[in-house]
Amino acid sequence: MTPLLLAEGLFAGYGNGDIVRGVSLQAGAGRITTVMGPNGSGKSTFIKVLAGLVPCRQGRILLEGQEVTHLAAPLRVAAGLGYVPQEFNVFRNLTVRENLDLASAVLHRGRRDGKAGLERVFELFPVLSRRLKSLAGNLSGGERQMLAFASALLARPRFLLLDEPSAGLSPKAAEEMFQTVARVHATGVGVLMVEQNVAGALAITHDVMVLVGGAVRLATTAEDLKRQHDLHQLYLGPTEGAALEAAP
Numbered sequence: 001m002t003p004l005l006l007a008e009g010l011f012a013g014y015g016n017g018d019i020v021r022g023v024s025l026q027a028g029a030g031r032i033t034t035v036m037g038p039n040g041s042g043k044s045t046f047i048k049v050l051a052g053l054v055p056c057r058q059g060r061i062l063l064e065g066q067e068v069t070h071l072a073a074p075l076r077v078a079a080g081l082g083y084v085p086q087e088f089n090v091f092r093n094l095t096v097r098e099n100l101d102l103a104s105a106v107l108h109r110g111r112r113d114g115k116a117g118l119e120r121v122f123e124l125f126p127v128l129s130r131r132l133k134s135l136a137g138n139l140s141g142g143e144r145q146m147l148a149f150a151s152a153l154l155a156r157p158r159f160l161l162l163d164e165p166s167a168g169l170s171p172k173a174a175e176e177m178f179q180t181v182a183r184v185h186a187t188g189v190g191v192l193m194v195e196q197n198v199a200g201a202l203a204i205t206h207d208v209m210v211l212v213g214g215a216v217r218l219a220t221t222a223e224d225l226k227r228q229h230d231l232h233q234l235y236l237g238p239t240e241g242a243a244l245e246a247a248p
């Protein structure tokens with residue numbers, strides 16, 4: 001079966017050096033894939049290459065069998081690849097309503113799908129429908145992430161790229177965020193996320209990819225990782241970064 005998202009031998013970076021080095025990945029619609037790894041290992045760069053924000057120097061990216069390797073970021077969104085960045089993902093000086101209307105107007109280019117789209121996202125994020133008049137900058141961190149998420153969903157993505165959705169959230173808000181990711185996934189959207197919160201992410205993840213130094217150190221299922229205590233300790237254990245640096 002054709003994977004929803006396929007990356008083959010990706011190389012990318014800034015300036016002369018490569019940060020992402022030969023990364024391949026297959027992600028299906030029914031799976032949540034999490035990219036983990038120590039700070040600076042190239043996780044965000046990898047997700048930006050998939051989103052079209054950092055150019056791919058070598059390799060190819062296919063979405064539902066269609067090559068998108070050199071497609072500009074907005075065209076990838078139109079093709080069904082959504083992206084929620086880690087930072088600057090909402091307009092803080094606009095209200096929730098204005099953020100959603102803006103996303104709807106831009107993503108649908110005048111098509112009248114906006115209202116149905118809004119109803120869908122309010123079902124997923126009821127809290128947003130109660131905060132429509134609030135400035136996005138006045139929302140809690142978790143609510144702001146939900147707004148970013150909701151804005152991306154208005155484009156009706158088939159596959160969603162999330163860069164550290166739990167970053168900066170309290171443990172409770174992070175847990176809620178992971179449940180939200182699982183709910184979005186349950187609507188039939190494939191998900192690939194970068195996460196540092198190993199325990200939280202593993203609770204909803206099917207497949208795990210560990211990046212070290214821009215290359216894939218480990219690709220396995222979350223079940224396998226949880227079952228194999230040694231692997232878990234080695235790659236994601238208590239001294240996560242140090243263990244990853246020392247791993248073979």
Ligand SMILES: Nc1ncnc2c1ncn2[C@@H]1O[C@H](COP(=O)(O)OP(=O)(O)OP(=O)(O)O)[C@@H](O)[C@H]1O
Pocket residue numbers: 014019037038039040041042043044045046
């Ligand atoms: N715009 C940029 N220009 C130049 N170098 C960059 C840029 N963005 C990231 N880098 C460098 O690329 C390397 C990988 O960064 P990246 O953010 O992809 O790693 P990461 O695994 O997501 O890290 P973290 O977990 O800390 O967010 C780092 O050395 C970083 O300094």
